[in-house]
Amino acid sequence: MTTAxxxxxxxNARAALADAQLQRAIxxxxxxxxxxxxxxxxxxxxxxxxxxxxxxxxxHTLRHLDLYLEAYEERVTAQGGHxxxxxxxxxxxxxxxxxxxxxGARSVTKGKSMVSEEMELNAFLEQNGIAxxxxxxxxxxxxxxxxxxxxxxAPAIHVTKEQVQADFRRVHTHLPADRNLDESTTMLTxxxxxxxxxxxxxxVGITGANFLVAETGSSIIVxxxxxxxxxxxxxxxxxxxxxxxxxxxxxxxxxxxxxVLARSATGQEMxxxxxxxxxxxxxxxxxxxxxxxxxLLDNGxxxxxxxxxxxxxxxxxxxxxxxxxxxxxxxxxxxxxFVYPGPMGSVLTPAIIGIENxxxxxxxxxxxxxxxxxxxxxxxxxRMLRAWREREFERHLSPATVRSGLALWSFFxxxxxxxxxxxxxxxxxxxxxxxxxxxxxxxLASGWTRHRDLPAPQGATFQAQWKARSRP
Amino acid sequence: xxxxxxxxxxxxxxxxDLIRPSVGFAAVKLLxxxxxxxxxxxxxxxxxPAFNSGDRRTTRAIAEQVIAAxxxxxYVVAPSGSCAGMLKTHYPELFEGDAAWxxxxxxxxxxxxxxxxxxxxxxxxxRVGARFxxxxxxxxxxxxxxxxxxxxxxxxxxxxxxxxxLKEMTDADVCCGFGGTFCVKYPDISNAIVAKKTECIxxxxxxxxxxxxxxxxxxxxxxxxxxxxxxxxxxxAEVLAGMTDVPAIGEPQR
Numbered sequence: 001m002t003t004a005x006x007x008x009x010x011x012n013a014r015a016a017l018a019d020a021q022l023q024r025a026i027x028x029x030x031x032x033x034x035x036x037x038x039x040x041x042x043x044x045x046x047x048x049x050x051x052x053x054x055x056x057x058x059x060h061t062l063r064h065l066d067l068y069l070e071a072y073e074e075r076v077t078a079q080g081g082h083x084x085x086x087x088x089x090x091x092x093x094x095x096x097x098x099x100x101x102x103x104g105a106r107s108v109t110k111g112k113s114m115v116s117e118e119m120e121l122n123a124f125l126e127q128n129g130i131a132x133x134x135x136x137x138x139x140x141x142x143x144x145x146x147x148x149x150x151x152x153x154a155p156a157i158h159v160t161k162e163q164v165q166a167d168f169r170r171v172h173t174h175l176p177a178d179r180n181l182d183e184s185t186t187m188l189t190x191x192x193x194x195x196x197x198x199x200x201x202x203x204v205g206i207t208g209a210n211f212l213v214a215e216t217g218s219s220i221i222v223x224x225x226x227x228x229x230x231x232x233x234x235x236x237x238x239x240x241x242x243x244x245x246x247x248x249x250x251x252x253x254x255x256x257x258x259x260v261l262a263r264s265a266t267g268q269e270m271x272x273x274x275x276x277x278x279x280x281x282x283x284x285x286x287x288x289x290x291x292x293x294x295x296l297l298d299n300g301x302x303x304x305x306x307x308x309x310x311x312x313x314x315x316x317x318x319x320x321x322x323x324x325x326x327x328x329x330x331x332x333x334x335x336x337x338f339v340y341p342g343p344m345g346s347v348l349t350p351a352i353i354g355i356e357n358x359x360x361x362x363x364x365x366x367x368x369x370x371x372x373x374x375x376x377x378x379x380x381x382x383r384m385l386r387a388w389r390e391r392e393f394e395r396h397l398s399p400a401t402v403r404s405g406l407a408l409w410s411f412f413x414x415x416x417x418x419x420x421x422x423x424x425x426x427x428x429x430x431x432x433x434x435x436x437x438x439x440x441x442x443x444l445a446s447g448w449t450r451h452r453d454l455p456a457p458q459g460a461t462f463q464a465q466w467k468a469r470s471r472p
Numbered sequence: 473x474x475x476x477x478x479x480x481x482x483x484x485x486x487x488x489d490l491i492r493p494s495v496g497f498a499a500v501k502l503l504x505x506x507x508x509x510x511x512x513x514x515x516x517x518x519x520x521p522a523f524n525s526g527d528r529r530t531t532r533a534i535a536e537q538v539i540a541a542x543x544x545x546x547y548v549v550a551p552s553g554s555c556a557g558m559l560k561t562h563y564p565e566l567f568e569g570d571a572a573w574x575x576x577x578x579x580x581x582x583x584x585x586x587x588x589x590x591x592x593x594x595x596x597x598x599r600v601g602a603r604f605x606x607x608x609x610x611x612x613x614x615x616x617x618x619x620x621x622x623x624x625x626x627x628x629x630x631x632x633x634x635x636x637x638l639k640e641m642t643d644a645d646v647c648c649g650f651g652g653t654f655c656v657k658y659p660d661i662s663n664a665i666v667a668k669k670t671e672c673i674x675x676x677x678x679x680x681x682x683x684x685x686x687x688x689x690x691x692x693x694x695x696x697x698x699x700x701x702x703x704x705x706x707x708x709a710e711v712l713a714g715m716t717d718v719p720a721i722g723e724p725q726r
């Protein structure tokens with residue numbers, strides 16, 4: 001069962017807002033992504049045309065997903081690899097454990113993989129006596145802090161440099177206590193030395209996949225640290241974890257998607273490393289794993305096909321939506337209570353863990369539309385958040401106070417004559433009460449007046465005044 | 473002077489109707505000055521609170537009522553990007569696949585506009601004869617900006633207001649945290665967002681905040697006042713119409 005805390009979003013958010021250190025960390029980081037994306041997009045005149053093309057590629061793939069899955073599996077198998085299908089996280093975990101046991105694995109290195117987070121794989125392997133080490137620096141940091149990622153491409157964005165320093169001293173106890181960790185570079189060197197050892201001794205390497213290519217049977221990862229390459233080439237077994245919507249028809253398609261991915265994510269033209277892996281080591285290859293496995297996880301995706309949420313499956317996990325989200329930027333990623341935060345998470349999470357377990361997420365949006373504006377594959381995120389709200393309304397999942405308030409409002413709104421009459425009385429009463437021009441406190445409006453003043457009505461409603469003026 | 477083919481039905485919006493009728497009268501003046509005849513049919517709300525709460529049935533009932541009420545007019549104009557966005561871009565979603573309504577909905581959406589962009593883009597107004605002595609900063613409300621593409625239009629008209637100086641704030645296009653029912657459902661988050669916004673407003677050095685949506689303005693004005701800042705807030709239509717003799721939003725009535 002998932003350990004999601006999405007149901008406690010409100011409490012999580014309140015705690016996040018009160019956490020000065022967290023606020024400092026996310027405050028420092030947020031704006032950089034936005035500026036860098038804007039610059040990168042601005043330098044490429046065809047950026048918007050590329051977004052159209054990226055959208056079209058993913059739409060096409062999703063329409064024919066069954067065919068591309070088959071073609072992909074065929075290619076992987078022909079090259080000596082194996083494809084395993086898992087309906088849910090539990091099945092996927094069992095498959096990975098089984099493979100690790102067959103490889104006699106005691107230690108596993110991992111490249112950054114959100115699907116692995118979704119499966120909660122690390123804890124599971126740990127329980128089964130297999131040490132899993134994250135090799136992406138951000139992932140490594142949150143692993144030693146026993147935390148979940150708070151951002152899909154910058155998992156440790158909520159952590160300050162000082163916190164990392166303290167964590168390294170706490171965990172790397174075999175190193176001299178008086179070593180200098182004041183610079184980012186010295187911390188980086190320390191992490192690199194620790195991880196180097198892990199790379200060399202791992203029995204299995206597990207990576208995610210940004211794309212799976214049907215044409216060639218390749219899996220593709222993009223990283224900035226090169227850790228993914230060491231993870232997948234050094235151990236004797238390479239396991240790729242991916243969900244089914246990562247399929248793309250051809251390498252040509254991938255090259256188009258790559259052009260919008262890094263620009264949208266970090267503002268880079270390309271990530272530092274773009275690594276393809278295609279099957280196990282062939283005779284004559286200087287290196288590579290002896291065994292190559294792909295675990296293809298569904299976990300709610302196939303049910304999204306043909307539903308109002310199908311467009312969400314276009315997502316290429318750049319994180320631009322969260323970087324541009326006022327709510328995400330206020331509360332950070334952990335408040336969302338599941339692996340995927342921000343707007344994309346608020347659409348995807350209910351599909352994975354059930355809307356009844358994630359009721360707040362689709363509501364925690366101002367519908368400002370900035371996420372859709374920057375999405376490289378033009379996912380209509382606000383529209384899909386609204387579609388979840390509709391499901392909640394239909395299933396009576398929305399809070400009783402909201403429903404009864406809405407019902408009362410609807411009664412009047414559907415009767416304009418009565419509405420105008422009632423609002424005119426209310427406006428004049430409130431205006432008489434609010435002689436100072438505004439209210440500092442008002443019963444039934446405490447949600448508003450706790451933090452800000454509420455302007456009082458000027459007097460009679462516009463419609464009443466207009467009628468009075470128009471009278472001959 | 474009124475010209476044929478310029479009969480405008482004013483969609484007042486429920487917030488202007490209830491809280492700040494002077495914005496409605498400013499809209500009327502701007503439209504009349506540009507040669508329109510303005511009428512105000514009986515109305516309630518565009519239905520957005522129901523729409524964003526997932527209640528499609530109520531929204532559809534309200535939409536049918538609005539479309540019918542505004543059928544006689546050449547144009548429907550609202551002093552709000554959010555309400556105009558609802559009418560123009562979201563109403564069609566409510567009638568998808570309904571052949572009986574499609575023509576009426578298309579007709580309605582095609583003639584519906586937000587006030588300032590209607591003045592500039594349809595009526596080709598380039599200058600309003602107004603005066604405002606002060607420095608202002610302009611907040612781009614999200615729906616107007618992203619659903620209707622309103623950004624340059626208000627700035628263009630403000631540039632022609634005598635005595636007015638525009639000082640842009642940073643992140644003028646970032647949400648103020650209002651979000652309709654969002655601000656009362658998640659007051660703490662909304663507060664954190666609007667607190668960032670008032671920082672930007674204050675840092676601009678302007679003494680008046682302008683925007684095209686009363687909801688956002690009430691949120692930002694209320695926060696500015698709670699923080700004890702002296703910056704005033706007004707709907708952009710009030711300044712463009714030269715009707716700034718009424719107290720600013722949330723200020724005591726004289």
